[in-house]
Amino acid sequence: xxxxxxxxxxxxxxxxxxxLVDNYREFFQMLKWPVDKLLTGFEHGLNTVHPLVVIxxxxxxxxxxxxxxxxxxxxxxxxxxxxxxxWEDTMITLAMVLSSVVICALIGIPFGIMSGxxxxxxxGLRPVLDAMQTTPAFVYLVPIVMLFSVGNxxxxxxxxxxxxxxxxxxxxxxxRQVHPELVEAAQAFGATRWQVLIKVQIPLxxxxxxxxxxxxxxxxxxxVVIAALIGAGGLGSPVILGLNTLxxxxxxxxxxxxxxxxxxxxxxxxxxxxxx
Amino acid sequence: MGQITVxxxxxxxxxxxxxxxxxxxxxLDKTEVLEKTGMTVGVNNASFxxxxxxxxxxxxxxxxxxxxxxxxxxxxxxxxxxxxxxxxEDITAMSDDELVKFxxxxxxxxxxxxxxxxxxxVLDNAAFGLELAGVDKAKRHERAREALEQVGLxxxxxxxxxxxxxxxxxxxxxxxxxxxDPEILLMDEAFSALDPLIRTEMQDELINLQExxxxxxxxxxxxxxxxxxxxxxxxxxxxGSVVQVGTPDEILQNPANDYVRAFFRGVDPTGVISAGDIVxxxxxxxxxxxxxxxxxxxxxxxxxxxxxxxVLDSRRHFLGVVSSEGIRNALEAGLPEHPLSQVYLTEAxxxxxxxxxxxxxxxxxASTWPIPVVDDDNRYLGVVSKNRFLKTLHKTExxxxxxxxx
Numbered sequence: 001x002x003x004x005x006x007x008x009x010x011x012x013x014x015x016x017x018x019x020l021v022d023n024y025r026e027f028f029q030m031l032k033w034p035v036d037k038l039l040t041g042f043e044h045g046l047n048t049v050h051p052l053v054v055i056x057x058x059x060x061x062x063x064x065x066x067x068x069x070x071x072x073x074x075x076x077x078x079x080x081x082x083x084x085x086x087w088e089d090t091m092i093t094l095a096m097v098l099s100s101v102v103i104c105a106l107i108g109i110p111f112g113i114m115s116g117x118x119x120x121x122x123x124g125l126r127p128v129l130d131a132m133q134t135t136p137a138f139v140y141l142v143p144i145v146m147l148f149s150v151g152n153x154x155x156x157x158x159x160x161x162x163x164x165x166x167x168x169x170x171x172x173x174x175x176r177q178v179h180p181e182l183v184e185a186a187q188a189f190g191a192t193r194w195q196v197l198i199k200v201q202i203p204l205x206x207x208x209x210x211x212x213x214x215x216x217x218x219x220x221x222x223x224v225v226i227a228a229l230i231g232a233g234g235l236g237s238p239v240i241l242g243l244n245t246l247x248x249x250x251x252x253x254x255x256x257x258x259x260x261x262x263x264x265x266x267x268x269x270x271x272x273x274x275x276x
Numbered sequence: 277m278g279q280i281t282v283x284x285x286x287x288x289x290x291x292x293x294x295x296x297x298x299x300x301x302x303x304l305d306k307t308e309v310l311e312k313t314g315m316t317v318g319v320n321n322a323s324f325x326x327x328x329x330x331x332x333x334x335x336x337x338x339x340x341x342x343x344x345x346x347x348x349x350x351x352x353x354x355x356x357x358x359x360x361x362x363x364x365e366d367i368t369a370m371s372d373d374e375l376v377k378f379x380x381x382x383x384x385x386x387x388x389x390x391x392x393x394x395x396x397x398v399l400d401n402a403a404f405g406l407e408l409a410g411v412d413k414a415k416r417h418e419r420a421r422e423a424l425e426q427v428g429l430x431x432x433x434x435x436x437x438x439x440x441x442x443x444x445x446x447x448x449x450x451x452x453x454x455x456x457d458p459e460i461l462l463m464d465e466a467f468s469a470l471d472p473l474i475r476t477e478m479q480d481e482l483i484n485l486q487e488x489x490x491x492x493x494x495x496x497x498x499x500x501x502x503x504x505x506x507x508x509x510x511x512x513x514x515x516g517s518v519v520q521v522g523t524p525d526e527i528l529q530n531p532a533n534d535y536v537r538a539f540f541r542g543v544d545p546t547g548v549i550s551a552g553d554i555v556x557x558x559x560x561x562x563x564x565x566x567x568x569x570x571x572x573x574x575x576x577x578x579x580x581x582x583x584x585x586x587v588l589d590s591r592r593h594f595l596g597v598v599s600s601e602g603i604r605n606a607l608e609a610g611l612p613e614h615p616l617s618q619v620y621l622t623e624a625x626x627x628x629x630x631x632x633x634x635x636x637x638x639x640x641x642a643s644t645w646p647i648p649v650v651d652d653d654n655r656y657l658g659v660v661s662k663n664r665f666l667k668t669l670h671k672t673e674x675x676x677x678x679x680x681x682x
Contacts, residue, residue, distance in 0.1 A: 190405065191408050
């Protein structure tokens with residue numbers, strides 16, 4: 001029964017994207033600029049300093065927020081990654097993760113706060129977040145490449161789309177979990193909306209916001225391999241390369257690097273959230 | 277100054293409060309409005325005045341609108357209609373900025389669940405209102421320290437609320453309210469979450485604080501004992517309406533309806549009604565200007581049918597009680613020019629006007645003369661006779677059981 005009346009949505013989308021590319025490519029290239037600056041900044045920083053400095057900083061953070069055990073584990077993981085010949089790729093991945101997380105936090109925390117304070121805003125935002133989390137990455141990889149061309153920046157942008165929802169959702173949740181009597185008390189003592197936010201809601205939501213940041217970091221890491229499909233470098237590329245050439249060893253080494261990084265970043269950020 | 281006037285205040289919760297208001301004005305009641313529109317009438321046409329410096333208790337069962345009404349005094353809840361005037365200034369007409377300023381300086385609040393900031397120390401919690409007002413750190417900490425000392429929490433400044441017991445947490449809540457030095461303190465079931473013993477302790481604390489520095493305190497409670505203990509006046513709410521406002525003994529002696537009666541049933545009226553409430557100036561007084569003599573006293577007493585007279589000085593300070601029998605005996609003994617003071621009844625002592633009927637009962641029972649009542653300055657106000665005492669008991673008994681049996 002559907003044969004005669006198929007909606008040609010696929011064609012409409014193609015036309016729309018082509019139209020965007022033809023008319024607004026300049027605009028989208030402009031969007032790239034801040035991402036590009038941030039990313040190259042991180043990349044440059046991480047790759048010019050001595051690896052021992054990076055290792056020392058990571059171990060210090062691990063020790064400060066968690067303890068000796070995590071510091072030792074971090075040291076071992078970073079050394080292993082280095083001796084597996086993955087140091088440069090790891091630093092690129094770290095730079096990409098850091099840039100996407102910074103941008104996710106910059107966008108996500110304000111959006112989360114708004115959504116935490118307004119039911120209407122949240123109702124409007126929720127389907128968008130659902131779509132961002134469930135749309136297979138492959139669907140938006142092509143338009144991203146068309147609009148932003150291939151490379152690390154496009155990889156970061158694809159990562160942002162995927163990794164942004166958790167920080168928004170958990171920020172919103174954190175704001176909503178603040179006991180209404182505390183907000184009421186602040187108002188009764190003459191707090192403005194801004195003071196309620198700064199002095200009550202954000203400090204009390206902070207552990208939940210940090211949990212959201214942790215989730216965002218993990219999601220960003222899981223996009224590394226997919227981002228490599230559109231020419232982003234880093235730990236994803238040995239995996240893709242190994243896959244394409246059936247070089248199983250290479251793929252596994254790349255995968256191991258991702259896993260080790262994920263564990264280190266996860267444990268550090270998790271203990272940050274708990275400490276707060 | 278902290279006088280609050282509430283004029284025809286309404287709060288209707290729901291999508292079209294104006295519509296609900298119209299229905300109420302047409303004479304429908306709370307349940308009818310709920311059935312017709314699905315909207316809840318929180319407060320229905322409340323009007324009363326809270327005097328400067330009094331403890332005004334708003335009492336009612338849960339759902340009677342008492343928490344709503346207190347939140348309309350500082351506009352945590354926007355009234356649907358009506359006005360709230362504080363010292364003649366209309367709170368309901370204030371802009372947001374004016375309202376913030378008003379809350380910062382004139383009115384603070386203590387909450388049932390304490391509502392302390394868990395991420396701040398006791399000291400910072402107490403300084404919270406001052407921090408919002410932009411007072412610098414050294415100054416606000418100094419004032420918070422003073423407030424904590426007032427409530428007996430000196431030495432606990434660096435703890436976090438979680439580390440304190442419930443009673444102590446509410447002391448912090450009270451200190452937070454006092455630190456901004458407001459004219460008006462709103463207390464929403466402030467002691468209801470505490471153990472009975474701690475609750476009584478806090479009530480005493482509040483009365484002490486009030487003696488040191490009078491503020492207008494609006495106290496919400498569902499506990500009658502509490503209301504009677506601390507309230508200068510009580511407003512009783514039922515289903516969003518204020519059904520009666522008065523001093524505890526006014527309400528006790530003259531309950532407005534069955535709801536109020538039900539509230540007061542089981543209350544021992546002798547604990548509530550004080551000597552000052554039932555005092556009568558029914559007996560002759562003798563003002564002792566220049567020594568005063570037995571003969572003058574004899575003249576005065578024999579002119580009346582009464583057995584006892586009360587001797588005062590020129591400024592109406594109470595000096596003693598004389599009986600006509602005692603005077604007669606002295607006269608017969610031939611001492612007409614002797615001072616009156618030698619025939620004072622030695623057992624006759626005055627009672628204070630705030631002493632409850634319970635307190636004065638032993639004296640009333642043991643004395644043949646009516647008991648003299650004096651104020652703080654020992655000024656004579658009148659007497660309480662056995663007859664008067666019993667009549668009051670009977671009247672409140674009747675007032676309270678009256679509608680209850682119907």
